[in-house]
Structures are given as structure tokens and as C-alpha cells.
Amino acid sequence: MIPKKIHYCWYGQGKMNDTLQKCIASWHEKLPEYEIIKWDETNTPFHKFPFLKLLYKQKKWSFITDYVRLYSIYTQGGIYLDTDIEILKDFGALLNEKAFVGFQTNLEDSIYPINSAVIGSEKGNSFVLDCLKETEKKQRLQFNAMGGPPIVSKVLIENYGLDTYKEQLLNGVKLLPTSYFYPFSWxxxxxxDCIKPETICIHWWQDSWKNKKKGFKYILDSFNRKLQKTPVMLKDKLHYLLDKKSFFYIQ
Structure with a gap:
């Protein structure tokens, strides 16, 4: 059973806008029996994960969140929510599942049909572990380390054989149609009218982590980040090539 815990991430110590504050207030209002856990600089174990420490140095808040969202529910169990998720009602019977995620589109409209802005699991869930390892591999071995939908979609399609848009139980993972968590798209x-009887929450697609910088300074910063990461990445690639089994920080 999935415990009544809500996890969310907020890095960089920036101020939340009114929409995000409204969304988090809805968690307290609609989920009064849930423990709400904020992951930030004070409680994230950066010392255990050097690749996250580098991402923090580079101010890549969204990439850190892509890993910690999975780490939080893998180590404690519960439900991870992006800060732009407004809760309408309790998760109810979904807490009886081993893990759940939702479609954001059907399989024809996107190569990443599954979103992880809302994802729940029991502690130590194997699906979440698979997603953790894929996220870590991408963040350590590639420059473009974006996780979230690309990771959960890849694991479900390539590893678990997802090939149909419908409510289903796939290898112990409950998959829910768009109407549950993403009643309208970006x-x-x-x-x-998009709210249906089964709708649990609304994703407001705030894109709060997006880097708004443009022009020469952004290009220079990107170049410097690659310079910082290149020697570490080459070392990690060699490690992965020689010994995949010991590569991951969480086995």
C-alpha cells in the first residue's frame, strides 16, 4: 500500500508564484491526512550522489528534481507532485496500488506519452528503481540530461511493453488515462468541461524550472557547463563500459 505522503522539490531558494502557492495550498486542503515533505538544499543527500552535486553547482534545478522525485518515493514511498499540480480530491483507491502514473497523451500524439508530474509508489518499488537507474545513467553519461516523461515513457514502452492507450495494470504499474491527472494538455x-468525475488533479503546465536566459551569456554558460561535466562524464562512461553492475549508486 502506498503511504499517505506527498513529496515535492524546490531548489534554488526562489520565490513561488501565486499559482504554485495556490496549488500547494490545495494539497493541505484536500489531503489533510497526508504528510507533506519538501525536498530542497537542507535534506537532499548530495554527498551520496556526486552527479547531483555537480548539477546543483550548475543550477540545473529541474534535472535534480528528475532524480529526487524518484528517490523520494523509492526510499520512503508516497506520491510525488510537481508544484503546479492542483489537487481536487483524494487519491483514494490508488493508494492500494504498488505504483501508478498517468498518460499525458495517447501513444500516437507524443513519443513521451507518460508524465511523472504525478507518480506514486510503495517504498522500494521495482518500476521506480528502473526509472531511477535510467535517470542516473542519462544524467551521468549525456549532456542533455532531461528526465521525467522521457524516462518513465522509455521504461514503460521499451522495458515493460506498453503499446496501448488505456487504463491498465502493466507489470504492477497502474496506468491511468489523461482525465485523471492531465485533463488538458500543454x-x-x-x-x-475538461474536469471529469475521475479527475483527481489539474496540471497547470507552469514550466517553472525553465531557464529564461537567452543570447551570448546563455551560450557561454552552456559551454562552461559542458567543460565542467566532460572529464566527469568520460570517467563515468568508462566505468559504465567496464562494469555496469557497480555503476549505479542505488542498486
Whole structure:
């Protein structure tokens, strides 16, 4: 059974906008029996994960979150929420599942049909571990280390054989249609008609982690980040090539 814990991440010590504050207030209002855990600089075990420490130095908050969202529910169990998720009602019977995630599109409209802005699991869940390892591998071996939908979609499609858009139980993972967590897409405008009886929450697609910098300074910063990462990445690639089994920090 999934424990009544809500995990969320906030790095960089920036101020949350009104929408995010409203969303988090909805968690307290609609989920009064849940423990709400904020992951930030004070409680993230950077000392255990050198690649996260480098990402923090580079101010790549979203990449850190891509790993910690999975780490939080793998080590403690519970439900991870992005800060732009507004809760409408309790997760109810979904707490009886071993793990759950939701479609953000059907399989034809996106190569990343599954989103991880809402993801729940029991402690030590094997699906979450698979996603953790894929995220770590990408963050340590590639420059573009974006996780989230690309990771959970890859694991479910390539490893678990997902090939149909429907509510289903796949290798112990409950997959839910868009109406549950993502009643309107990032390309659509919200209307009240999108809310269905089964809708648990609304994703407001705030993109709060997006780096807004443009121009020469952004290009220079990107170049410097690659310079910082290159020697570490080459060392990690050699480690992965020689001994995949011992490569991952969480086995």
C-alpha cells in the first residue's frame, strides 16, 4: 500500500508564484491526512550522489528534481507532485496500488506519452528503481540530461511493453488515462468541461524550472557547463563500459 505522503522539490531558494502557492495550498486542503515533505538544499543527500552535486553547482534545478522525485518515493514511498499540480480530491483507491502514473497523451500524439508530474509508489518499488537507474545513467553519461516523461515513457514502452492507450495494470504499474491527472494538455486552454468525475488533479503546465536566459551569456554558460561535466562524464562512461553492475549508486 502506498503511504499517505506527498513529496515535492524546490531548489534554488526562489520565490513561488501565486499559482504554485495556490496549488500547494490545495494539497493541505484536500489531503489533510497526508504528510507533506519538501525536498530542497537542507535534506537532499548530495554527498551520496556526486552527479547531483555537480548539477546543483550548475543550477540545473529541474534535472535534480528528475532524480529526487524518484528517490523520494523509492526510499520512503508516497506520491510525488510537481508544484503546479492542483489537487481536487483524494487519491483514494490508488493508494492500494504498488505504483501508478498517468498518460499525458495517447501513444500516437507524443513519443513521451507518460508524465511523472504525478507518480506514486510503495517504498522500494521495482518500476521506480528502473526509472531511477535510467535517470542516473542519462544524467551521468549525456549532456542533455532531461528526465521525467522521457524516462518513465522509455521504461514503460521499451522495458515493460506498453503499446496501448488505456487504463491498465502493466507489470504492477497502474496506468491511468489523461482525465485523471492531465485533463488538458500543454497545447490546450483550460475549461471546466475538461474536469471529469475521475479527475483527481489539474496540471497547470507552469514550466517553472525553465531557464529564461537567452543570447551570448546563455551560450557561454552552456559551454562552461559542458567543460565542467566532460572529464566527469568520460570517467563515468568508462566505468559504465567496464562494469555496469557497480555503476549505479542505488542498486
Amino acid at each position: 497545447e490546450e486552454t483550460y475549461t471546466k
